[in-house]
Amino acid sequence: MAQLVRFGVSLERDLLSRFDTFLKEKKYTNRSEAIRDLIREDLVKKQWQEDKEIAGTITMIYDHHKRELVNKLTDIQHGFGGIIISTQHIHLDHHNCLEIIAVKGRPKAAQELADTLKAVKWVKHATLSMSSTGRDI
Numbered sequence: 001m002a003q004l005v006r007f008g009v010s011l012e013r014d015l016l017s018r019f020d021t022f023l024k025e026k027k028y029t030n031r032s033e034a035i036r037d038l039i040r041e042d043l044v045k046k047q048w049q050e051d052k053e054i055a056g057t058i059t060m061i062y063d064h065h066k067r068e069l070v071n072k073l074t075d076i077q078h079g080f081g082g083i084i085i086s087t088q089h090i091h092l093d094h095h096n097c098l099e100i101i102a103v104k105g106r107p108k109a110a111q112e113l114a115d116t117l118k119a120v121k122w123v124k125h126a127t128l129s130m131s132s133t134g135r136d137i
């Protein structure tokens with residue numbers, strides 16, 4: 001486990017009060033964990049901006065009955081094979097499929113894959129969750 005270091009932070013009373021309200025809303029039980037998460041959130045954002053190796057997921061919903069849609073989505077994914085590390089397909093109901101694509105690699109490729117899938121006709125919803133490999137955060 002990494003060594004913990006204590007440090008003091010000076011804040012305006014108002015700001016601290018708002019921060020404590022935020023902690024409660026977000027279910028934090030102490031300030032340290034909330035501060036750690038805020039710092040890491042920013043570091044992850046920086047990894048995406050600076051084109052470092054990242055990990056994340058693309059989640060999409062589509063109607064598998066639409067002609068050629070499944071083939072098209074598969075073709076697109078084969079074109080991005082290098083960054084896709086896993087996919088999961090869930091049959092939500094008679095019409096709708098939920099697909100989760102785990103990616104690891106360059107942010108630009110992940111974003112391009114998400115944008116390409118999202119722009120396909122009959123993909124009802126797609127989001128990219130920008131996360132991290134867990135290194136350097």
Ligand code: NI
Pocket residue numbers: 064089090091092096097098
């Ligand atoms: Ni399905």
